[in-house]
Amino acid sequence: MNNSQKSVNKKKLRTSIVAYILLLPALLIAVLFVYYPPVYVLRLSFFDWDMISPTQTFVGFLNYIRLFTAKSDFWPSLFRTIEYSIIYIPLSMICGLFLASLLTNIKFLRGFFQSVFFIPSVTSISVVSVVWSFIFNPQIGPLNQILLKIGVPDAFIPQWLNDPNLALPTLALIGVWQSLGFITLLFIAGLNNIPNDYREAASVDGASGWYQFWKITLPLLSPVTYFTLFMLLINSFRVFGIVAIMTQGRPMGTTNVLLYYVYRNAFQYFDAGKASASSWIIFMIILIFMLIQQKMGEKNVFYQ
């Protein structure tokens, strides 16, 4: 008995060693480049450091205090990010759900449309930024040319990214354009998970299409809706490339979203402490969203 136990253990030890060797690269990268950075950034957030000199001075919570005081750009950046999400999230969800319900109603060319809507998702953010910069260019961009052609008077021609009131909404629209394909896919998957019997039963009972949508489709779709909502929320806090390439925070700081603010503190002002403190806060915000999303996913298992 004891002997066989030993041999089983010995066998498991051998398998374990093999497994650890096979997993070594994945685990090494995970620990080094994913789990260590948040710890490191937490530590840095309590120090004053210019990223060049060898000395890092411990300053306690000073970096956080500096972030939250009136003069800091942190609050405005957080505000810009929320502003972005207020446009980006509802628009993405409404358009995505609308397109998904149209696409589940057709048979012919469904795959074609799905693929076309998905193309922006396989395009680099730098190409996206460059092309949309051209399209929104106030002078030679095609959008304003079209507006002029259809007779919009000169005074009402929008300046898009040069207009402090329009720049952030414009970026949010581009965000919607890029996410739409994926959101539509998610909603199609959700709609396909709703058994037809429910709607058929409702039809037999004489429920109108609109009533069916509100009382049957939407409630049954809620797991996908919540999942999508939090995914979009996380996306809003990750906006970076489009700002870095298209506006650099301009005009008048109206597109200075959180991650760009962090980037500037780190790589332009070399204020490691402030950049770390703000990184840590964004990190926690996103982690909380992710945990809620995860909990939602567990609770709302798909209706079979």
Add this chain to the structure above:
Amino acid sequence: MSSTSKKSPLQLLNSVKLGDVLLYLFLFVFALFIVFPYLWMFFTSFKPSTEVFTTDMQLLPRHWQIDNYLQVLQQKSFMRSILNSVIVTTLGVLLEVSIAFIGAYAFAKLDFWGKDFLFLAVLGTLMIPPQVLMLPSYLLVSNLGWLDSYQGLIIPRAGAAFGIFLLRQFILTIPRDLDDAAQVDGANIIRRMISIYLPICLPSVVTVGVFSMLGFWNDYYWPLVITSDSSMRTVPLGIAQFKSLEGMGNWELLMAAAVLATLPMLIMFIFARKTLIGNLTAGAVQGQ
């Protein structure tokens, strides 16, 4: 049965519902709106600059010319960024797929201590958004001496958690019999992985490769953070740099460069769209 085939054209037309026509019409217009930036980019890249700087807007070039592409391809820095992207993407995909494959095999077929914990540790990496950690990652790569290097561009981004997840699901469905038989025949673990599992897994491996390729080719943020030397730039950085350097100047050249950057992924998407779209929703709906 036969009566349907004898319908007159007018009757056939009547059987097509007006609602369907409107639905398709709407979808086509919407699709056109989605792809308009691509059309604009593509056609502009063939225009002479006089047609770009005009208030008399036109989608199609009046005089098609390939000159913009020749000019872009003569730019040493842009050619260098294409070369860098090809190197980084090729090596990155190979590395990520290999890491994913051997990791997935271990999780699917081996029984070892700490398996559940390690699986969670690997999947957990999907929860942490890399962009937020740009500063510490930069400092880490800097300490390793990997700034402005291929290993710096590749290794930190080859974590393969999604690939391990996807391939593990697939390898779990493969029966053990084959493996056991080969083991009796004396094939070692590496031979078994390559000669038995790899051929069966090939479609899934390709899927992981496709995702990996998109990640490496399109990424803007990571190369931005860890490269400063212009000779180490990848294509997305090259494009962004192009824009800021040329300013308002040469939109037609910029568009030609953008077409060159987009085309490889677009072609790949056309071939791989089914597997890409299918696995993306499966992964997302399961909550990753």
